Each structure stands twice: as structure tokens, then as C-alpha cells.
Amino acid sequence: MSTGMEMEEEKPSYLFSKYTFGTKIGEGSFGCVWKAFDNHSGEIVAIKVLKDAVVSWEDAQNLEEVKLLCEFDDPNIVELKELVAEDGMLCLVFEYMDCSLGKLIRDRRDRDDFFSESEIRNYCFQILKGLDYMHKHGCFHCDMKPDNLLVSGGVIKIADLGSAQELLSNSPYKEYITTRWYRAPEVLLYSDYGSAIDMWAMGTIMAELFLLCPLFSGDCANTQVYRICNILGxxxxxxxxxxxTKFYRFPQFQKIPLDVLMIDVSEDAIDLMTLLLSWNPNKRPTAAEALRHPFFKPCYEVQTLPCLSIGPPMALGSTRGVVHAQ
Incomplete structure (x- = not known):
């Protein structure tokens, strides 16, 4: 099997001696992901092979995604088990998860099999727990979408931290951030942004779980704003x-209440999505505040729910950092 990183056969390789590569399970601009078998532990893992080679071990350790994953220890953020840099290639060895939430949504859509509200509550609760951990540890994800959320059974974990930024970063505004359908208005309109962009994305993901299709599916930045206005006004x-952009001319539409778009969805769920999808980022709840929303009350009351493997309710509020547009 070729991994796209051929080695001389006679040269000993730590990577290929420890791991037996199986099928390719993902591919993107970053490189590809392989399902593999750890010959020492017997464990199944996922190995992310990066396209861009690094010069040294120090370079590999300084990659933002690697630094964050080495620091993080949270049940709802995917675990980086090992970093392997050899012969000009870099591999990130992760715990193996069954599939992405994006694939799960697409499979459900193909079968016309909608998620129950309790399933959606469980997934959203865990995602918000992971986001709350990230935000409280000084960074935000910047590319939250169903394909960057990994699922095994009832457990969901945030993955792909390659776009993450520090909350108090003075870095210049990035022209491309977040996959378009999940991109917050302040990013689309070149305004200052911070951790609230993750909360907007959370609102779109929650809506997609109910609808089994993206809520805002524009094919460019302008049509994305159009799609948002078409529903939110x-x-x-x-x-x-x-x-x-303070004088930007927004498309004029009458607001469509979310409970008109979604049938048999509770008032609490509609209210939470409405808050998350606030135009003004300062009016969106933080992850900690969202976790205290009445929609998640069952997660604190029913001890047998998977979403309750995480301690007592937390206090509301947190400080948001902002990256300034330049």
C-alpha cells in the first residue's frame, strides 16, 4: 500500500514498524487520513499524514494544531496519541472514531431518518463542552462544521484544530476562516471576530441536525449573506x-421564525438556536452560557445520559478575546 510518502525499503522506519496501514478514510487540502493498526498495543488508530513536509522535529512540535492538542485533555476533543516526524514527512496519530457527524447527517438524510431531539441534545451538549474547554484555555476553533466533529457511538469529539487561533491574538485578520456555510456574519463582512464565531457555527450545526441539510448554503460570500438574510432578516x-462595512446594504427580507422551518422542535431548542444565530456576536451566548440553557436541563437531571459524564453545572459568562481586522 502506498501512503504517498514512499520510503527506501532497506531503511528502518519507526512509523511502518509500529503501525500497519489499512484503508484511507479521509482526504483534504491538508493531506490524508488512514485507518491503521498499532502493532504494539493492538489498538486501532487514525493517522493524519500532512502534505507539507517539515524540516525538523522542532518545526513539527511548533505547529499550532500539535501544540494545542498536546496541551488539551478533554473528553470531547479528539486525542493526539503520537507525533511522528521522519524522512521529511509528518504524521499525527489520533484515537480512532467511527465517522464524522457530517457523514452521519448525510447517511440519515439518504434514509430520511431524522435525529430525535434527545440525540441532538446529547451531541450539542458534548460539542459545547469541548468548545467551553477550548475557549477557557485561550483559543477558538475557527472551523467548526459537521465534518470536523467525530462520532463513535453516543460520543462526539471536536477535531481538526489546524485553523484554531488564540483568543488574545494580535494576528491580522484572515481572509479565509471557517467553511462558508458555517461562517459568522462578522467574518463574511470583514469585521472584528473572536470566539463568538464558534457559537454561530454551533447554531448552524444544531439547525442542520434538525433539518438534515445546511441552514445557510451560499456558494460565495455575497450569496452566503443573502441566505442568512433570507431567514434571519x-x-x-x-x-x-x-x-x-458599517454602511453595507443588506438584502431586505422578512424574518422567517425557525419554528416555521422546523417541525416538532421544542421551544427551548428554537430559543437556543435563535440566540446562537444572533447577528451581533456580543449577543450570542458563550459556550458556558449555552450549556446552562433550559434546552440542556435533561442532561443535568438524568444521570444515565452519556452527556452527563462531565461534572456539575458551571457558572455563566466568560471573557471573549477578539482578533482585529486590518
Whole structure:
């Protein structure tokens, strides 16, 4: 089997002596992901092979995703088991998860098999736990979407931290951040952004779990704003807009309440999604605040729920950092 990183057969390889590669389970601009077998422990793992080779071991350790994953220890963030850098290639060895939430949604859509509200509650609770951990440890994900959430049984974990940023970073504004359908208005309109972009993405993911299709599916930045306005209407509050877009002419639409789009969805679920999908990022709940929303009350009451493997309710509120547009 070729992994796209051929080695001389006579040269001993730590990677290929420890792991037996199986099938390719993912591919993207970063490289590819293989299902593999750990010959020492007998464990199944996922090995992410990066396309861009690194010069040294120090370079590999300084990659943002690697630094964060080495620091993090949370049940709802995927575990980095090992970093292997040899012969100009870099491999990240992760715990193996069955599939992405994106694949699960697509499979359900093909079968016309909608998630129950309790399933959605369980998934969203765990995702928010992971986000709360990230935000409290000083960074935000920047690319939250169903394909970056990995599922095994009833457990879901945040993955692919390659786009993550520090909350108090002074880095310049990035032109491309977050996959378009899950991109917050402040990013689309070149305004200052912070951890609230993850909360917007959380709202779109929650809606997609109910609908089995993306809530806002624009094919470019302009049509993405159009799609958002088509459902949320034009924002009344423009205080969050940057100087270059404060006079932006929004498409004029009458707001469509989410309970019109979604049938048999509880008032609490609709209320939480509405809050998460606030135009103004300062009006979106933090992850900690979202976890205290009445929608998640069953997670704290029913001890047998998988989403209750995480300690007592937490206090509301946290400090958001902002990356400034330049």
C-alpha cells in the first residue's frame, strides 16, 4: 500500500514498524487520513499524514494544531496519541472514531431518518463542552462544521484544530476562516471576530441536525449573506460591523421564525438556536452560557445520559478575546 510518502525499503522506519496501514478514510487540502493498526498495543488508530513536509522535529512540535492538542485533555476533543516526524514527512496519530457527524447527517438524510431531539441534545451538549474547554484555555476553533466533529457511538469529539487561533491574538485578520456555510456574519463582512464565531457555527450545526441539510448554503460570500438574510432578516443593530462595512446594504427580507422551518422542535431548542444565530456576536451566548440553557436541563437531571459524564453545572459568562481586522 502506498501512503504517498514512499520510503527506501532497506531503511528502518519507526512509523511502518509500529503501525500497519489499512484503508484511507479521509482526504483534504491538508493531506490524508488512514485507518491503521498499532502493532504494539493492538489498538486501532487514525493517522493524519500532512502534505507539507517539515524540516525538523522542532518545526513539527511548533505547529499550532500539535501544540494545542498536546496541551488539551478533554473528553470531547479528539486525542493526539503520537507525533511522528521522519524522512521529511509528518504524521499525527489520533484515537480512532467511527465517522464524522457530517457523514452521519448525510447517511440519515439518504434514509430520511431524522435525529430525535434527545440525540441532538446529547451531541450539542458534548460539542459545547469541548468548545467551553477550548475557549477557557485561550483559543477558538475557527472551523467548526459537521465534518470536523467525530462520532463513535453516543460520543462526539471536536477535531481538526489546524485553523484554531488564540483568543488574545494580535494576528491580522484572515481572509479565509471557517467553511462558508458555517461562517459568522462578522467574518463574511470583514469585521472584528473572536470566539463568538464558534457559537454561530454551533447554531448552524444544531439547525442542520434538525433539518438534515445546511441552514445557510451560499456558494460565495455575497450569496452566503443573502441566505442568512433570507431567514434571519436584515439586522437592526449594526454596532458590530467594522468601519469598512458599517454602511453595507443588506438584502431586505422578512424574518422567517425557525419554528416555521422546523417541525416538532421544542421551544427551548428554537430559543437556543435563535440566540446562537444572533447577528451581533456580543449577543450570542458563550459556550458556558449555552450549556446552562433550559434546552440542556435533561442532561443535568438524568444521570444515565452519556452527556452527563462531565461534572456539575458551571457558572455563566466568560471573557471573549477578539482578533482585529486590518
Amino acid at each position: 436584515c439586522p437592526d443593530d449594526r454596532s458590530w460591523l467594522g468601519e469598512s
